[in-house]
Amino acid sequence: MQPIRTRFAPSPTGQLHIGGVRAALFPWLLARRYGGSFILRIEDTDQSREVSGAIDTIKDSLKWLGLDWDEGPDIGGPYAPYIQSQRRTSYLDWANRLVHAGRAYADDRSTSELDQLRLDANNRHRPFLARDYRPTTKNQWQPGTVPLRFLSEPKAYTWHDEIMGELSAGADAVDDFILIKSDGLPTYNFAYIIDDFEMKISHVIRGLEYIASMPKYLNLYEALELSKPKFAHMPHILGPEGNKKLSKRDNAMSVLEYKEQGYLPEAMINFLALLGWNPGIEQEIFTLNELIEKFSLERVGRSGARFDERRLLWMDGNYIRNLPLDELYIRSEHYWPPEAESYPPQYKKNILNLVQERLKFLGELPQLTRFFFVDLPIDTALIKDNKKLAALSSGQLSALLNETLTEFNSSDFTAADLNLHLNQLLTRLHESPAVLFGLIRIATTQAPASPPLAEYLALIGKEKTIARIKTQLEHL
């Protein structure tokens, strides 16, 4: 069996978004599954669409996700270069073979001329086929002047797709198309075929938008007399509401934005792998190795899958909860609120220990932990919006807090001892936890949510706790 060689071949036209990641993930998984190679190739033959810095962005995205490549523009490889604009002599070489074989011709018609033909065909409700309008005069082709067009030999095709199964199309799907543009660079339709052949790619895995062009490609392969790789066309990832293909317009879809929000790459990979693929068992959480071990193109679904961010959120929280504390601490480094800067690592680890199970993504850290580092301003709405506390007079509330102050005075402020005192208070005052604990929580955090009372008070310490309760007392 031929070695498995797959590739991800993006155009450097901007951010790598969710759909793009999956276009990299599946070929990567396949290559890793069979001990093959994963190649990164940059398809930059349309210079007008190129965005500077896009190549780095794409590489950063892949690196963050852990999708490493064995050959590519930065690290080279046996079939370098891996940037299409640097491979033009190769394309020209193959193009000339086609010219000599009589399977390609110079097309010196203007775009407006072609547009007119298209329009005419359209008006007659007939599909426009370039091969029905071949120019009558044969011109010598000079690269870099006019485009070179493939001369097709139309016929029906049936072929196998590793994901979609048996596919077929009639001869009408085969047409003459541009191989080399007037600027001397190849179109995607020509370049990928040459590159994949020269780079010995075994599986072409890409989006289903290319299915419609397959008959043309098959015809070209024959004209070129090249062996074909296996093809696998993936269904699209659809946007959150419509059935439309997920696009950059569905905001926050750039992978790097998820990184900034503090999503874990392993959660992202797990989530994306299960979007459109599943191993047929009821397991939902997979390590990267399990994914590699189980992945197969046959089990990729044929219909589009909607991107559901809530599921991603759940999965990310799941991964965060299962991280060892020290690991979580390292991952959290850039997500603390600014006030945390001066605090020692151990204090932050203790805090993480308390908030870990309520974190869904690291970006939530500031809102969950600010009160550990700074005295938040008194928020009177907290008491006002609490049904049970709002029913009490400020005198009653003050009495409760003063009793708390006395009780805490004799505590050593370990969580266990704090709990002891808290329970004594409860029985002594004949008060319910909902009222007493709720009040103390508000007084000591000024935040809408927090970890269990005794535990975070132990961390904040006696001094701050007392001070905050006193401040609250002044505002009742």
Added chain:
RNA sequence: GGCCCCUUCGUCUAGCGGUCCAGGACUCCGGGUUCUCAGUCCGGCAAUCGCGGGUUCGAAUCCCGCAGGGGUCACCA
């Protein structure tokens, strides 16, 4: 419009002729967890398998039509 593909709970999906009056997960709802939020545990709602015909003793599963959705018809990828 032509050609091609797709169609199971709101969402991701399992299912490849009988074990499915359809299973899991997310979401949502109810309850437990001394207070909040989250988590967790328990329980619940939710698909007559797009529709209509066949084939078969028997169909979500096979066949044919239809409908809906998507893709594609560039010197973009």
